Amino acid sequence: MIKKIIQNGFKKIGYRIQKIDQSKLxxxxxxxxxxCLDRGLNVNTIIDVGASNSSWSRMCMEYYPNAKxxxxxxxxxxxxDLEKLKxxxxxxxxxxxxxxxxEGTIYFDNESxxxxxxxxxxxxxxxxxxxxxxxxxxIKKRNLKPPFLIKLDTHGFEVPILxxxxxxxxxxxxxxxxxxxxxxxxxxxxxxxxxxYMEDLGFSSIEMVDSMLRLFDKSFWQMDTFFIPSNSKEFxxxxxx
Numbered sequence: 001m002i003k004k005i006i007q008n009g010f011k012k013i014g015y016r017i018q019k020i021d022q023s024k025l026x027x028x029x030x031x032x033x034x035x036c037l038d039r040g041l042n043v044n045t046i047i048d049v050g051a052s053n054s055s056w057s058r059m060c061m062e063y064y065p066n067a068k069x070x071x072x073x074x075x076x077x078x079x080x081d082l083e084k085l086k087x088x089x090x091x092x093x094x095x096x097x098x099x100x101x102x103e104g105t106i107y108f109d110n111e112s113x114x115x116x117x118x119x120x121x122x123x124x125x126x127x128x129x130x131x132x133x134x135x136x137x138x139i140k141k142r143n144l145k146p147p148f149l150i151k152l153d154t155h156g157f158e159v160p161i162l163x164x165x166x167x168x169x170x171x172x173x174x175x176x177x178x179x180x181x182x183x184x185x186x187x188x189x190x191x192x193x194x195x196x197y198m199e200d201l202g203f204s205s206i207e208m209v210d211s212m213l214r215l216f217d218k219s220f221w222q223m224d225t226f227f228i229p230s231n232s233k234e235f236x237x238x239x240x241x
Contacts, residue, residue: 029056029176032207032226033063036174039234043067043149043173047135049099049161050074050153050178052114053081057092060151067091068144074098074108074130075116095138097131099154101164106132117185118157134164146171153178156188159197169201175227181220191225203227206234 025031044067048057051071061069071082071094082094098106098118109117111126118132135150148168152158158177162169169175175198179191189197195205207226214221228234 027209027211029210029224030059030062032176032209032224033060035207036226036228037063041173041228043147045070045139045144045146046149046151047139047165047168048072048151049135050116050151050155051078051082051094052153053078054085054094056151056153058085060149061089064149067149068093070094070138070142070144072097072099072133072135072138074118075110075113077113093142095133097133098157099135099161099164100132100157101134101160103133103137104131105129115155117155118160119185120160135161136165136167139168147173149174149176151176156180156184158194159187159189162197162201169203172203173228175203177225177227178222179225180222182214191223194225198227199230202230204230204232204235206232 043064046057046060046064046067046069048060048069048071051057051073054071057069057071069089069092071092073082073094073096076096079096086092086094098108100106100118106129107119107122108128108130109119109123109126110128148171150165150168150172152161154161155178177194179194180188181191183190198204204227205225206228208223209226211223212221213219
């Protein structure tokens with residue numbers, strides 16, 4: 001009776017009391033990283049592409065504090081934040097450039113400080129040119145050691161970046177990609193296409209976290225998908241319990 005009264009009271013003000021399912025807790029980036037750590041996933045170098053203001057690398061350091069960190073960010077407005085993290089930690093470096101499959105310059109849509117998109121063709125507006133480099137080039141330049149964790153927050157430009165990381169992918173234990181339910185541009189992949197693309201590279205999905213709905217109509221918009229090598233021990237067990 002008391003339980004029903006409480007439930008009815010919360011219902012009147014728009015809330016619902018629901019029993020917590022322990023198996024579904026913490027489907028966040030932090031929760032996913034913790035589970036990877038608990039499963040014994042080890043990395044020596046973390047490549048943060050689309051590093052923005054360094055917030056993701058800062059969070060990741062709570063789980064992999066001893067790894068080397070390389071942040072790759074195209075928008076130089078974030079330089080102070082990147083430099084601050086580097087100054088505070090002797091295992092951190094950064095490069096102000098877009099990531100791609102070559103070196104040189106590339107077009108970049110800088111309308112949003114926390115968004116942005118690289119492109120081989122110019123945008124009609126909010127278009128600047130920025131340096132472009134490849135993950136493999138930066139790893140070789142700094143003699144960074146595997147195994148690698150590669151994280152992409154790159155808004156539809158994932159394929160060229162992965163093309164420029166072929167050597168790194170051969171020694172990667174975890175690849176985290178912001179994947180989308182919609183095709184953001186003519187060359188981008190939807191999340192299920194990205195899963196197939198990564199499968200062809202020898203990786204399978206092990207975590208899907210931080211799901212988001214788009215503001216326009218509350219349709220499923222994006223999530224961060226964790227990929228590990230398809231021959232990992234986790235895929236040897238096919239049961240639930």
